[in-house]
Amino acid sequence: MVTSAFITGHPIENDYAVGFNGILTQKPPNSILDQLEDKNYTSFVAASYVKHVESGGARVVPIFINQEDAYYEYIGNSVNGIVFPGGATSITNSSGYGAAGRKLYDIVLRKNAEGISLPLWGTCLGFEMITYLAANNTKWLAGCAASNRADRLTLQPGYMDSRIFTQMPDYVIDYATLFNTTVNFHKWCITPENFTLSGLSNEFKMLTTSFDDNALEYISLIEHETLPIFGSQFHPEKNPYEWPNDENHNAIPHDPFAIGVAHFFSNFFTNQARLNTQKFPTEQEEQAALIYNHDRMFSGELGSPFMESYLFR
Numbered sequence: 001m002v003t004s005a006f007i008t009g010h011p012i013e014n015d016y017a018v019g020f021n022g023i024l025t026q027k028p029p030n031s032i033l034d035q036l037e038d039k040n041y042t043s044f045v046a047a048s049y050v051k052h053v054e055s056g057g058a059r060v061v062p063i064f065i066n067q068e069d070a071y072y073e074y075i076g077n078s079v080n081g082i083v084f085p086g087g088a089t090s091i092t093n094s095s096g097y098g099a100a101g102r103k104l105y106d107i108v109l110r111k112n113a114e115g116i117s118l119p120l121w122g123t124c125l126g127f128e129m130i131t132y133l134a135a136n137n138t139k140w141l142a143g144c145a146a147s148n149r150a151d152r153l154t155l156q157p158g159y160m161d162s163r164i165f166t167q168m169p170d171y172v173i174d175y176a177t178l179f180n181t182t183v184n185f186h187k188w189c190i191t192p193e194n195f196t197l198s199g200l201s202n203e204f205k206m207l208t209t210s211f212d213d214n215a216l217e218y219i220s221l222i223e224h225e226t227l228p229i230f231g232s233q234f235h236p237e238k239n240p241y242e243w244p245n246d247e248n249h250n251a252i253p254h255d256p257f258a259i260g261v262a263h264f265f266s267n268f269f270t271n272q273a274r275l276n277t278q279k280f281p282t283e284q285e286e287q288a289a290l291i292y293n294h295d296r297m298f299s300g301e302l303g304s305p306f307m308e309s310y311l312f313r
Helices: 047-055 069-076 096-113 125-134 170-178 192-197 256-273 283-289
Strands: 020-024 043-046 059-063 081-084 120-123 142-151 182-189 204-211 217-224 229-232 309-312
Touching: 020 047, 020 096, 020 256, 043 047, 047 059, 047 256, 047 309, 059 069, 069 096, 081 096, 081 125, 081 256, 096 120, 096 125, 120 125, 125 182, 125 217, 125 229, 142 204, 142 217, 170 256, 182 217, 182 256, 192 204, 192 217, 229 256
Parallel strands: 020 059, 020 081, 081 120, 120 229
Antiparallel strands: 043 309, 142 182, 204 217, 217 229
């Protein structure tokens, strides 16, 4: 039975307002830059991640790469949640995405240790970066043939002992486990064996697995044992918002079951962020930080798999 805990984790009559979820940017992909005369952009984020966060009722703050430590501390003290999106860049310090991810992850750990709930979500590459950072900057990734696949989730023992599944309605569990509602675009993954060997199983719950083209089982959804840190190898943001028209990206499900699963995850993470009451120091700083200050482009017409994108200088 779904109670008011599905809404916030607290009684529904309480007023929990969420302000801002920060989304980490990364170097713009060549699939976009190669088509532009002006190539003077330093970072980007796919608009589907922005829409995904907004559909849960939060506003978006882009988190820029290649900034000073003080900037990431400022962001960590001002937003209500952080998202590591998917993409195609390094998860190590050799990239702006990886270097910023390390700093933000450490801030999340510190904040939660101080009793301030600051949730973190990682999708695909972001999921992989969380496992890398949690394993002391060590990659435990295996090669996976799981690109352009829509799959169902296979539940693992103890899955109901989690924030995600105690708040997921039974019908959404059915959607996710009976139908191919989660879409995957990745070449690397964490196997259950590596999850144990790495020691990640001491910190994180393995909630679901999926299978690649060669029937290799890999972990598709995790949750930290005690902290509000979550990760999915699949892409819930793509179901409602990405419609690329090419044979390499035609597996994205848009049926009502897939949309229901996607919307659950956007709502779930925003509800986690509602438990954080941080805000920017001034209204002027808040307004300046928001994604609304930036234009989005129709990158799909340039041949990008992202229908719309934000590019930042």
